[in-house]
Amino acid sequence: MSKKLLAASGIAVYAFLYLPLVVVVAYSFNNSKLNAEWVGFTWHWYRVLLSDDIMLKAAGNSLLIALTASLASTVLGTMAGYALYRYKLKLLPVLVMAPLAIPEILVGVSLLIFFVAINLTLGLLSIMLSHIAFCIGFVAIVVRSRLSGMDESLPEAARDLGATPFQAFRLVTLPLIAPGIIAGALLAFTLSIDDFVITFFTAGVGASTLPLQIYSMIKIAVTPEVNAISTLLMLLTLFLIVVASRLSPDSIRGR
Amino acid sequence: MSRLLCLLCLVAMPALAADELHLYNWNNYIAPETVDRFEAYCKCKVIQDYYSDNEELLAKLAAGAKGYDILVPTGNALASLVRQGALLPLDKKLIPNLKNVNPAYLNTPFDPGNRYSVPYAYTVTLIGYNVEKMRQLGLPTDTWAVIFEPKYLARVKGRVTVLDSQRELMAAALKYLGYSANDTVEAHWYRAEQLILRAKPYWAAFNSSSYIKELTVGNIWLVHGYSNDMFQAQNDAKAAKRKFTIGFSIPKEGAVLALDNMVIHKDAPRPDLAHKFINFMLDGRNSSELTNMIGSGNPNLAALKYINPKIASNPAIFPGKEELGKLEMLQDLNMEQRRVLNRLWIKIKIE
Amino acid sequence: MAKHLGKWLISGPPVLYLIVFFVIPTCIMVLASFRYAGEYGGLAPVLLHDTSGAHLNLTLESYHEFFSDFIYSWLFIKTLVYALVTTFCCLLMAYPLALLIARSASKYRDLLVLLVILPFWSNFLIRIYAWMILLGPQSAFSAALNGFLGIFGVGPVRLLFTPFAVVLCLIYVQLPFMVLPLYANLEKHDPALLDAAQDLGANAWQRFWRVTFPLSLPGIYAGIALVFVPVLGIFAVPDILGGTRGIMIGNLIKQEFLEARDWPFGSALSIMLTIGAMIIVGGAALFAGRRRNGDV
Numbered sequence A: 001m002s003k004k005l006l007a008a009s010g011i012a013v014y015a016f017l018y019l020p021l022v023v024v025v026a027y028s029f030n031n032s033k034l035n036a037e038w039v040g041f042t043w044h045w046y047r048v049l050l051s052d053d054i055m056l057k058a059a060g061n062s063l064l065i066a067l068t069a070s071l072a073s074t075v076l077g078t079m080a081g082y083a084l085y086r087y088k089l090k091l092l093p094v095l096v097m098a099p100l101a102i103p104e105i106l107v108g109v110s111l112l113i114f115f116v117a118i119n120l121t122l123g124l125l126s127i128m129l130s131h132i133a134f135c136i137g138f139v140a141i142v143v144r145s146r147l148s149g150m151d152e153s154l155p156e157a158a159r160d161l162g163a164t165p166f167q168a169f170r171l172v173t174l175p176l177i178a179p180g181i182i183a184g185a186l187l188a189f190t191l192s193i194d195d196f197v198i199t200f201f202t203a204g205v206g207a208s209t210l211p212l213q214i215y216s217m218i219k220i221a222v223t224p225e226v227n228a229i230s231t232l233l234m235l236l237t238l239f240l241i242v243v244a245s246r247l248s249p250d251s252i253r254g255r
Numbered sequence B: 001m002s003r004l005l006c007l008l009c010l011v012a013m014p015a016l017a018a019d020e021l022h023l024y025n026w027n028n029y030i031a032p033e034t035v036d037r038f039e040a041y042c043k044c045k046v047i048q049d050y051y052s053d054n055e056e057l058l059a060k061l062a063a064g065a066k067g068y069d070i071l072v073p074t075g076n077a078l079a080s081l082v083r084q085g086a087l088l089p090l091d092k093k094l095i096p097n098l099k100n101v102n103p104a105y106l107n108t109p110f111d112p113g114n115r116y117s118v119p120y121a122y123t124v125t126l127i128g129y130n131v132e133k134m135r136q137l138g139l140p141t142d143t144w145a146v147i148f149e150p151k152y153l154a155r156v157k158g159r160v161t162v163l164d165s166q167r168e169l170m171a172a173a174l175k176y177l178g179y180s181a182n183d184t185v186e187a188h189w190y191r192a193e194q195l196i197l198r199a200k201p202y203w204a205a206f207n208s209s210s211y212i213k214e215l216t217v218g219n220i221w222l223v224h225g226y227s228n229d230m231f232q233a234q235n236d237a238k239a240a241k242r243k244f245t246i247g248f249s250i251p252k253e254g255a256v257l258a259l260d261n262m263v264i265h266k267d268a269p270r271p272d273l274a275h276k277f278i279n280f281m282l283d284g285r286n287s288s289e290l291t292n293m294i295g296s297g298n299p300n301l302a303a304l305k306y307i308n309p310k311i312a313s314n315p316a317i318f319p320g321k322e323e324l325g326k327l328e329m330l331q332d333l334n335m336e337q338r339r340v341l342n343r344l345w346i347k348i349k350i351e
Numbered sequence C: 001m002a003k004h005l006g007k008w009l010i011s012g013p014p015v016l017y018l019i020v021f022f023v024i025p026t027c028i029m030v031l032a033s034f035r036y037a038g039e040y041g042g043l044a045p046v047l048l049h050d051t052s053g054a055h056l057n058l059t060l061e062s063y064h065e066f067f068s069d070f071i072y073s074w075l076f077i078k079t080l081v082y083a084l085v086t087t088f089c090c091l092l093m094a095y096p097l098a099l100l101i102a103r104s105a106s107k108y109r110d111l112l113v114l115l116v117i118l119p120f121w122s123n124f125l126i127r128i129y130a131w132m133i134l135l136g137p138q139s140a141f142s143a144a145l146n147g148f149l150g151i152f153g154v155g156p157v158r159l160l161f162t163p164f165a166v167v168l169c170l171i172y173v174q175l176p177f178m179v180l181p182l183y184a185n186l187e188k189h190d191p192a193l194l195d196a197a198q199d200l201g202a203n204a205w206q207r208f209w210r211v212t213f214p215l216s217l218p219g220i221y222a223g224i225a226l227v228f229v230p231v232l233g234i235f236a237v238p239d240i241l242g243g244t245r246g247i248m249i250g251n252l253i254k255q256e257f258l259e260a261r262d263w264p265f266g267s268a269l270s271i272m273l274t275i276g277a278m279i280i281v282g283g284a285a286l287f288a289g290r291r292r293n294g295d296v
Helices: A002-027 A044-050 A053-086 A091-101 A104-117 A124-147 A153-160 A165-194 A197-202 A210-217 A224-247 B002-019 B032-042 B054-062 B075-084 B096-100 B131-137 B150-156 B166-177 B186-202 B211-217 B227-239 B271-281 B284-294 B301-306 B321-326 B335-350 C002-032 C061-068 C070-103 C106-121 C124-135 C140-151 C163-186 C191-199 C204-233 C236-241 C249-257 C263-292
Strands: B020-026 B045-051 B117-130 B160-162 B222-226 B246-249 B255-264 C047-050 C053-056
Touching (some): A002 A224, A002 C124, A002 C204, A044 A053, A044 A224, A053 A210, A091 C263, A104 A197, A104 C263, A124 C163, A124 C204, A153 A165, A197 A210, A197 B054, A210 B045, A210 C124, B020 B271, B032 B271, B032 B284, B054 B075, B096 B271, B117 B211, B131 B150, B150 B186, B166 B222, B186 B335, B211 B227, B222 B227, B227 B284, C061 C263, C070 C204, C070 C249, C106 C163, C124 C140, C124 C163, C249 C263
Parallel strands (some): B020 B045, B160 B222
Antiparallel strands (some): B117 B222, C047 C053
């Protein structure tokens, strides 16, 4: 009985998650300039989107930044998560948690002033560096949470059997925490692709991302073109992930 | 790998930046045809970045962001930029089309003698409404009272939005009370605050962005907003074949006129292209395209013959002499005044 | 020696990165909260040069302003309440979902996790706009709700532009940040423990409450940390959906940086917010730690 209840409540939450999404996707086919009520079906907005260079470039930038930032922050975040778990450092927990605690707008403004002070030209690079900074913490927390439930005896057994600490980590610990790392990577990617506040302050001339582009359209009209690109972006990301998981060896997928 | 690519791009950028004009403008504030024509004319590329509020522009520049050639600040933001010394003086010899501009819009207190700026377009902050609903409810549409007086508001409770802007809402309240929009006497500000707080329970939201949509869809019947937004709402409602029409008018007590200007940033990479662009935009036909697209007011006399007559004859977009006398441009406030206003605004928002 | 080398090799790079791109900029802003605001916005110079030499141009006026008027603290408390409600609801909703995914057949797990995150690769703003449609007076949901309430003679309620809309959207926006850490933790629970409990006579509820739940606490804490603290600083959701009463402290901070151009005060507010958040989270962690050690 409780299994059915669990399944039912899980599905209810999924429904909650997808309800606005259904609206977003459905309205991308809406034959009306406004995102307000359903009028009729059309492919028009997808056609508009494909000829809208500015929007496409912004979407491309967003993807590029998200991929780079999530990769770098996953590596650094995993290291941080492991260090948090293994070594009782006093500094690291504060350092890792702090970016999450501080309002994004403060982080954004401070990074802007910092980049200008060190004379770094604002652009895609400045956005990437900013994203990595706030993603590390998220990845570290997820990885650490996974590690703290891991059975210590397994890597220890590997050490007893003659493996070096590094080998024990690579061949035993890493596969065990792999789902945590992947969850962290997904989280970082999501954060980066959707970030608005920090990107707003650290973006430079000509380096627009999708959230910035959409925000600048709010005043005039959030036409269904925005719905169209949101839909396409989701599909594209889904496609990339499916391809990546097909190509990666099974051990990383936690089997 | 992609990091390396980025670094390479950054190095190569100065070489590529040769024939690009960086325009930092409000979104949807230049017609795409105009941009295309300019690109063909100057054989260069126009890179656009957008902001949706003067404050964003000022914040970015205050933190030291650079790389922009042309900016389009409104009057009070222009004053701030001039005082900070952030702008390049214009070389009038390169912009002969300046003679096309209506003298009424030149020589503003923000930039006497137009040393740094040239008028681009203007909007009026006024009242927009659902014509049929206002008639049905017997509400006046030519006075700020309909936004501030409970006796009127009671009939449209929850169907009114006002701008989410300290300066604009205060200005409307001050004008309604009979003061100048630029009045800085604290006692007057407190009176305005009381007026706003009394009306607030009837308002649905402070909204500066999606009120066009809400008005066009019919969720909201009365808005405090900008003339070009109302123009768009009017067209959208017609295009969607709604059973109601949208109207907009300047209240009789007066309103705020926002004049946007083209300026060149002092660190502009291509001031020569920037001057070319300004002169190009001052040409009558080029200037008219924006007005025809979004219904913005146009300070360019040579543009009048290219403007759609329905727009040109609309007194809310092109106010006549009498209305013009009641319109005011907002001046920038000093630090102390901004603090006081800000505290008032917080109280208004939280109450 | 090798152990120490390992420690520095592993913790070094992230620490270094965070020091350069986080600590230093933050220190700049902490300093900023003690500076005067620039005449036209931004910040006034730290050192003033005049005939008697250079002296520090610092002040406590921003903090004085914060403590001089209760409305700032009141706004913080209001934001806190919103954040607590949001976090609690997120936990209630995320737990069954994470449990469901963790207990499913392993070949479906990746897909199910992906399905949780997928909506969040659309765009933040467009999802809020979707909620505007769903909660608007003309939506099917509103109409149905009001029809239902009409049966009891209760007048039509407005869903949009209310605190309810704000909290609902906050929950929606933060949900995956609660699901993912919970899932990462629940997934590695050893099923053998539950079998053992069942053999010892525990029923389903007891198995959950006395085996699963305690083991999942680290995941819960992680989820709470990822939801509660960021919600405190959010401004976009109350901006769009909050109507005339729904503002949070994040809106005020944004206003200080943009409209008021009072960066020192914006920094001071942010710092007070951060300190408050850390006290709360630190206090909760301390309490949880003592409870685990059997003190409480």
